Every structure is written in structure tokens, then in C-alpha cells.
Amino acid sequence: MGAILIAVFAALALLISGNPWGIVYGPALWVAKIGQSAGVIDPTHNWFWSLPGNAALLQQTVLLDVTTITNIGILAGALWVSAGKPASHKSLTGKQWAVALSAGLLLGYSSRLAFGCNIGAMFSGISTGSIHGWIWAPMAFAGTIFVLRIRRRLGY
Amino acid sequence: MKTWGLRTVFWVLFAVFMAWDYVASPPVDLRRELAPFAAGSGHAPQGGHCSMPD
Numbered sequence: 067m068g069a070i071l072i073a074v075f076a077a078l079a080l081l082i083s084g085n086p087w088g089i090v091y092g093p094a095l096w097v098a099k100i101g102q103s104a105g106v107i108d109p110t111h112n113w114f115w116s117l118p119g120n121a122a123l124l125q126q127t128v129l130l131d132v133t134t135i136t137n138i139g140i141l142a143g144a145l146w147v148s149a150g151k152p153a154s155h156k157s158l159t160g161k162q163w164a165v166a167l168s169a170g171l172l173l174g175y176s177s178r179l180a181f182g183c184n185i186g187a188m189f190s191g192i193s194t195g196s197i198h199g200w201i202w203a204p205m206a207f208a209g210t211i212f213v214l215r216i217r218r219r220l221g222y
Numbered sequence: 223m224k225t226w227g228l229r230t231v232f233w234v235l236f237a238v239f240m241a242w243d244y245v246a247s248p249p250v251d252l253r254r255e256l257a258p259f260a261a262g263s264g265h266a267p268q269g270g271h272c273s274m275p276d
Contacts, residue, residue, distance in 0.1 A: 080261060081259055081260075081261045082258070082259055082260060082261075083260050083261075084260030084261050084263065084265065084266075085260075085271035086271065086272075086273070088271050088272035088273075089272070090272055091271055091272050096239065096243075099243060100239070103246065114275075117268070117275050118268055119268025119275065120268075120275070122268075125247075125248070126247055126248060126250075127243055127244050127247035127248075127250060128240070128243050128247075129240070129243075129244060129250070130250065132271075133271065133272075141236070145229065145233075148229075153224065153225040153226060154225060177272075181272055181273050181274045182272035182273060183272070185272075186271070186272025186273065187272060187273075190272070190273075191273075196273075198273070
């Protein structure tokens with residue numbers, strides 16, 4: 067049932083917005099806006115952010131970005147689901163925090179380099195007939211074999 | 223820090239970012255009406271998605 071709902075909403079997102087469903091573009095845009103405002107990033111000297119479509123999105127509120135809107139929906143949905151579950155009493159150790167934060171940064175950065183995460187590159191890639199998604203999937207699963215072992219070793 | 227504390231910090235920071243962004247950005251043109259269905263409207267999307275740009 068969940069898979070069918072995801073497929074229906076992904077198809078609706080493609081139909082209404084004209085873009086396949088994606089995730090990592092949103093956080094990239096948020097950080098780029100903060101970086102631009104702080105003077106850390108000059109979008110005119112950046113290949114990706116100087117492209118006309120991306121440059122235009124940098125100049126307007128993120129609420130006009132489709133990926134941002136769908137990401138807010140994902141975050142709100144995650145909050146809703148987690149609210150119904152009992153909070154974990156097991157705190158993470160300093161090492162687990164460091165590994166988790168590093169892994170998150172690595173995931174975000176590599177997703178952008180791969181032009182999408184499991185949603186934007188794999189799910190949307192395969193569902194829109196791109197070979198990109200078919201290459202992405204076995205690579206991700208190969209990496210998962212190692213990461214699951216690392217995760218078990220660190221006691222998450 | 224407890225889970226609820228981390229959740230609260232995240233949502234407060236996120237709300238502050240959204241509010242700052244809305245105030246700092248040019249006002250939204252409410253009269254700019256987009257096609258109800260972008261797919262097939264004749265406008266190729268540029269940016270705002272994960273795939274590699276042209």
C-alpha cells in the first residue's frame with residue numbers, strides 16, 4: 067500500500083511540477099542561499115549555481131522551489147510518524163555522533179555529485195526511463211554491504 | 223540531549239531559516255499564474271531538480 071501511494075504521489079509531482087521527485091536539491095539550495103548571504107559562495111563563479119535555472123532559484127524564496135516544498139512534507143511526515151513512537155532512552159556516544167554527522171555530510175555531498183540520492187537518481191531515474199537510475203542502484207547496494215557491517219561494528 | 227530536545231532545536235532552526243529567507247528574498251508575485259500541470263505545458267524545467275542540468 068505504501069509503495070503504491072509513493073508511486074502515485076511521485077507521478078503527481080512529475081505531472082504538476084514538471085520535474086521528477088528529488089530531495090537533495092533542496093538542502094543544497096538552502097545551504098547555497100545561506101552561503102551566498104554570508105559571502106562564502108559567489109554563485110557567478112560556480113558552474114552549478116551560475117546555470118540560468120539554478121541562479122534564478124537562488125534569487126527567490128525557497129518556498130517557490132518544488133523540492134523544498136516536497137522536503138518540508140517529508141520532514142513533517144517523519145515528525146508525525148516519530149511522534150507516535152516511544153523515544154529511545156539509549157543515547158549515542160560521542161564516537162557514534164561523529165560518525166553519524168560525517169556520514170550525513172558524505173551522503174549529502176556524494177548525492178549531489180551523483181545528481182541525486184536514492185529518490186532523485188534511483189527511484190525517479192528508473193521511473194522516467196533513465197539509465198542513470200539502473201547504474202545507481204547496484205552501486206548503492208554494493209556500498210550498503212560494507213556500510214551495514216560498519217554500522218553493526220559501531221553498535222548503532 | 224534528549225530526542226525531543228534535538229527535534230525542537232531542528233524545527234526552530236528550520237523555521238528561523240524559512241522566515242529569514244522569506245523576509246530577505248524579493249516578494250512573491252502572486253499574480254504570476256503558472257500552468258496547473260507543468261508536464262506538457264511546453265516549458266522545459268531548468269534547475270530545481272536533482273538530475274544533471276543540460
